[in-house]
Amino acid sequence: MRWTSRSRSAGVSPAVRRVSRPPAVSIPIITACALMLLCAIVLTGAPPGKHLSVYSVAANYSLPLVQREGRDYVGLLEVLEPLGRVSAKSDSRGWRLRYNNVEGDFQVGKTRARVQGRDTDLGGKFFVENNRGLVPVSSLTSLLPRFLGGPATLHEESGRLFIGSVATHFTASLSGDNPPRLVFHFTAPVNPSVATEPGALRMTFSREPLVAPASPTLTFGSKAIPSAIFSEGNGAAVLTVNASIPVMASFSRDGRTVTISPTASSVASPSPSTTPSATGTPATPAPPTPAPAAAPATYPAARRYFAVVDASHGGDDHGETLSNTLLEKDVTVALARSLRQELESRGIPTLVLRDSDANLSLDQRAIFANADHAAIYIALHAASNGHGVRVYTALLPWGSDDRGSFRSWTTAQHASLPLSQSTANAVAAEMQRRQIPVRTLAAPLRPLNNVTGAAIAVEVAPQGSDSSQLTAPDYQQLVTSAVATAIAATRDQLGGAQ
Numbered sequence: 001m002r003w004t005s006r007s008r009s010a011g012v013s014p015a016v017r018r019v020s021r022p023p024a025v026s027i028p029i030i031t032a033c034a035l036m037l038l039c040a041i042v043l044t045g046a047p048p049g050k051h052l053s054v055y056s057v058a059a060n061y062s063l064p065l066v067q068r069e070g071r072d073y074v075g076l077l078e079v080l081e082p083l084g085r086v087s088a089k090s091d092s093r094g095w096r097l098r099y100n101n102v103e104g105d106f107q108v109g110k111t112r113a114r115v116q117g118r119d120t121d122l123g124g125k126f127f128v129e130n131n132r133g134l135v136p137v138s139s140l141t142s143l144l145p146r147f148l149g150g151p152a153t154l155h156e157e158s159g160r161l162f163i164g165s166v167a168t169h170f171t172a173s174l175s176g177d178n179p180p181r182l183v184f185h186f187t188a189p190v191n192p193s194v195a196t197e198p199g200a201l202r203m204t205f206s207r208e209p210l211v212a213p214a215s216p217t218l219t220f221g222s223k224a225i226p227s228a229i230f231s232e233g234n235g236a237a238v239l240t241v242n243a244s245i246p247v248m249a250s251f252s253r254d255g256r257t258v259t260i261s262p263t264a265s266s267v268a269s270p271s272p273s274t275t276p277s278a279t280g281t282p283a284t285p286a287p288p289t290p291a292p293a294a295a296p297a298t299y300p301a302a303r304r305y306f307a308v309v310d311a312s313h314g315g316d317d318h319g320e321t322l323s324n325t326l327l328e329k330d331v332t333v334a335l336a337r338s339l340r341q342e343l344e345s346r347g348i349p350t351l352v353l354r355d356s357d358a359n360l361s362l363d364q365r366a367i368f369a370n371a372d373h374a375a376i377y378i379a380l381h382a383a384s385n386g387h388g389v390r391v392y393t394a395l396l397p398w399g400s401d402d403r404g405s406f407r408s409w410t411t412a413q414h415a416s417l418p419l420s421q422s423t424a425n426a427v428a429a430e431m432q433r434r435q436i437p438v439r440t441l442a443a444p445l446r447p448l449n450n451v452t453g454a455a456i457a458v459e460v461a462p463q464g465s466d467s468s469q470l471t472a473p474d475y476q477q478l479v480t481s482a483v484a485t486a487i488a489a490t491r492d493q494l495g496g497a498q
């Protein structure tokens with residue numbers, strides 16, 4: 001478990017997608033038969049000012065661009081910061097950037113830089129402004145592979161940068177129903193904002209590394225839904241579905257399927273009401289949407305995860321060495337995936353913070369949990385000694401109640417501590433019911449104290465002395481299903497505080 005409180009910058013990795021979803025969201029579109037208006041569709045909703053969306057396994061983020069000498073520039077340190085340990089300093093010789101163990105030297109006004117002792121062409125002058133080193137956006141395709149040791153793909157026109165293999169792909173197919181439904185399948189969960197125009201429904205993907213299909217225009221040979229067009233611009237990808245009848249979008253629970261179907265008002269008989277199946281097949285929207293509003297509807301991307309599951313440790317931080325061949329950081333990822341499956345099978349939308357071998361600082365873990373307003377944050381640890389499970393809640397300094405309107409970072413947990421404790425007790429009771437040895441403890445275990453919502457840590461040890469039990473899927477599931485059952489049982493209580 002290791003109770004370090006040192007902070008660490010993120011390395012390359014965990015699948016962090018700030019996405020969650022309720023089942024079946026419906027957005028009516030009003031107009032019929034307006035194909036001629038399609039050319040009038042304007043992409044709106046992008047944040048003001050030019051920016052660069054960066055997609056990586058560690059995090060998806062957005063950076064402002066500035067224009068210098070007719071080119072788009074970006075702060076290089078800001079690009080690298082979410083990805084690893086980075087520092088920069090200016091001196092008389094120039095600006096020096098260090099990323100993990102790689103050094104780069106940049107000279108103000110020069111168009112070449114040295115990274116790891118090798119010359120790189122920047123394609124434009126280097127600038128330093130307010131200690132920020134600015135490089136042309138176009139130079140990232142040559143600079144980043146040097147710093148990161150892996151590929152980076154830049155869609156310069158649309159301000160999108162893909163680091164590593166992060167692309168989300170999709171397929172679209174039209175059902176044979178009459179009127180038809182258009183079903184999009186995505187390779188990863190998506191959470192677009194949805195807006196309607198006369199004759200079209202538009203999904204904007206700001207945070208997803210969605211990439212174009214082989215042809216950006218998909219045609220379906222249907223009068224009702226003739227085509228869909230992929231486009232990208234200013235840091236977002238957009239899917240525009242052209243329809244001659246009013247349609248709406250509905251999302252599967254797992255976020256990987258979006259179904260475009262006629263609104264109830266566009267179908268002669270009421271549309272049948274079905275519920276999403278466990279396999280994630282798209283649901284027709286239920287209940288039917290109310291009468292369409294006069295203005296195009298927009299659905300803001302405000303959907304959230306209920307649970308954030310954190311696979312503790314990762315990357316350089318191995319956690320405890322559980323045996324000659326077993327590291328805690330590997331066990332926690334397996335436990336996290338198992339717990340996600342158990343929670344989602346109980347209808348609880350769950351985000352796993354670290355879904356690969358990534359460096360992720362304790363601060364970042366808490367920031368992600370807080371930003372998602374998760375109802376429950378669950379950190380997972382593993383240990384070779386002790387028997388069974390220990391459930392932790394934060395131990396805050398006495399008298400740590402915040403008086404002002406701002407919460408102190410170190411005691412952010414204060415207001416939620418009673419809820420955390422009752423959740424920990426529910427988890428422990430479920431363990432007991434399943435005859436898993438369990439103890440509850442309060443401990444100064446970061447980042448529990450930094451999480452604003454309910455937060456617990458679950459540390460799993462083998463029931464006996466054989467640490468290899470930690471890798472046994474049935475033991476992992478025994479523990480994670482107990483945690484999930486307890487969370488599901490306290491769902492209303494937790495959700496009420498969300």
Ligand SMILES: [Zn+2]
Pocket residue numbers: 001002312313319320328380381382
């Ligand atoms: Zn640990």
